[in-house]
Amino acid sequence: MNQRSAARLARLQRALAEGGSLRLAEAAALCEVSEMTIRRDLAAGQGELLLIGGYLMRGDDPRHAPVYDLAAQRDRHAEAKRRLCERALATLEEGDTLFIDCGTTLMPLAMGLPEDLSLTVVTYALNVAEAVSARPGVRLWLLGGAYHDSSRSFASDEMAAAIRAFGLNKAFLSAAGVHPRHGLSCFHFHEVAPKQAAIATAERRLLVADASKQGLVRPARFASLADIDEVIAE
Template identity: 55%
Template sequence: MKGRSAARLEKLYDILSQGRVVPLREAATLCDVSEMTIRRDLARQEGEQQEIHLLGGRLLLNGSMDPAYDVAEQQASRYPAKKALCQRVVEQIEDGDTLFIDCGSTLIPLLGLLQRFSELTVVTYALNVANAVAPLSNVRLVLLGGLYYPASQSFGSDTIEARIERLGINKALISAAGVDAKRGVSCFHFHEVAPKRAAIATAMQRWLVADASKIGVVRPAYFAMLDEFDALFTDASDIALSKPDQPSC
């Protein structure tokens, strides 16, 4: 391919390489063309290595829903550490569990590992999580909608707490942008506080998953203290849960 079509596809590829999923309408706006033009550009990939796919009205990179999560591995900070943490987490999940999985890159490697189970239910307010698990035939997806926040690829609403509290959640898998022994657990975005708090209050087990780069960090939106979690999955060696009978994993 040559010319303007190739330039548009290269621009979209650069955006999608950041781990994003881009609606067709947004792609057309970014390229200052019609949606039909974007569709034609994508069709012209046939016969070559097709890198960008249109699925459900959204553009995504080839392999971005693959269990290996190649795009995320290239883009996410400290991906190997996060993947190792998720491999430890998945060993504690059981068939038939209902899992609350929040947004953020830490838990993304876990999603490709869920295929090993025969049946799971995933509750999430994160679009990237929903996009990853929706194609899995063994996963029943509960997507909590509302106002979309592109920065975190997640939704928020005034009713999200009540909706979570009506669900039977076995395990809440919570990520964080900051974990401090004295000041608690925090994230960047205030709209994430409500669903995280509701999941912590509702779930039978509450797991915090945070790589070492989050330890000793405080972010603007506080949502829990360490002793509110039943287990901490981390690769840091200098922090543990306050409960003496619940060591970090």
């Protein structure tokens, strides 16, 4: 690595010293070089900085861990997720057709669907479907395709079109990252299409996010905060 390249990486590390992320274009502008030059600098570096989904971030920042494991996430912030889902449950109305996103945040919602309401649930998450299937009076649509064990969810090229075919009253969405400027993001790119289809289709879009997701940027961006009607947060 030459001296100028090392100096640029050092400058970017200082800019990210307190965490967060930079768009590749922002990093290039900060160093007054092209985006390709920044890519070459990163390739020549030792992994101190990473480029994930168009965002530059510190390699040692634990908030940007590149791996999502659903089993490991199950018990994290469980009480906060339960409280938030209680508030989400209070929004339900008789006859609602709901989209319930994948992950662990919305599991208390899926497990707590009231038995005295006639509801339809659309999901691409196996864990959500298993919980919903145990609720009497709830009609379940599980969208299939290739199975991804890390998030216990399915993916297919037809899934977005299938979601748009439903008349969704409410879409309950989860995100691994909620950033005021960079919007909503998740770890897995196969989740982007169903999330965006639900946002485009639903009458009301509700994001449920505990405090651990605030201020983070994950690899796969799927929406801005302006695309959401209500944020249920701590």
